[in-house]
Amino acid sequence: MSNTPVIGVLALQGDVREHLIALAAADAVARPVRRPEELAEVDGLVIPGGESTTISKLAVLFGLMEPLRARVRSGLPVYGTCAGLIMLADKILDPRSGQETIGGIDMIVRRNAFGRQNESFEAAVDVTGVEGAPVEGVFIRAPWVESVGARTEVLAEHDGHIVAVRQGNALATSFHPELTGDHRLHALFVDMVRANRAAGSL
Numbered sequence: 001m002s003n004t005p006v007i008g009v010l011a012l013q014g015d016v017r018e019h020l021i022a023l024a025a026a027d028a029v030a031r032p033v034r035r036p037e038e039l040a041e042v043d044g045l046v047i048p049g050g051e052s053t054t055i056s057k058l059a060v061l062f063g064l065m066e067p068l069r070a071r072v073r074s075g076l077p078v079y080g081t082c083a084g085l086i087m088l089a090d091k092i093l094d095p096r097s098g099q100e101t102i103g104g105i106d107m108i109v110r111r112n113a114f115g116r117q118n119e120s121f122e123a124a125v126d127v128t129g130v131e132g133a134p135v136e137g138v139f140i141r142a143p144w145v146e147s148v149g150a151r152t153e154v155l156a157e158h159d160g161h162i163v164a165v166r167q168g169n170a171l172a173t174s175f176h177p178e179l180t181g182d183h184r185l186h187a188l189f190v191d192m193v194r195a196n197r198a199a200g201s202l
């Protein structure tokens with residue numbers, strides 16, 4: 001087995017291309033995932049930012065919601081940014097009617113939480129597990145994490161609100177690291193995928 005992990009980017013809606021570029025820069029083979037057969041072939045999956053209500057609707061329409069839930073439940077490493085974080089939440093505080101999530105992280109999220117006053121802003125964020133200078137977080141109509149369960153590790157806060165979390169093989173950030181050219185969070189995720197593959201092949 002080659003040591004380069006294959007990481008998919010859920011390509012239903014959102015900023016897919018930027019994640020493909022960031023993952024390739026972090027030494028993964030990156031490919032878009034739109035169909036269950038494509039999902040079955042990846043070692044890890046990024047769920048991009050965009051609009052969580054649209055991603056939710058399209059995932060159901062394309063027959064991906066259940067396969068996504070099944071793979072995340074069975075330990076597939078996943079990384080959700082912004083709308084992707086919402087997709088990984090076990091619960092949304094203010095869902096649109098009919099909005100579903102994949103789940104996987106024991107947390108409650110508030111959609112558009114930072115967005116009401118500021119459509120978009122950047123802030124330096126100290127993320128546990130990312131060495132060196134703080135990450136430049138780009139927040140675009142971003143959610144925050146209202147509360148987490150006992151198994152969820154808080155990796156970063158901004159203005160007293162949780163903006164990065166990890167639970168087992170699931171990582172999520174409120175902000176968009178794929179837009180800054182700083183690939184340290186993608187590298188952290190690629191390491192999680194490598195470790196998961198190594199554990200699986202023992």
Ligand SMILES: NC(=O)CC[C@H](N)C(=O)O
Pocket residue numbers: 048049050051052053081082083084086111112140141142143
């Ligand atoms: N940049 C983003 O991903 C915005 C997320 C969006 N507000 C949502 O609810 O899905």
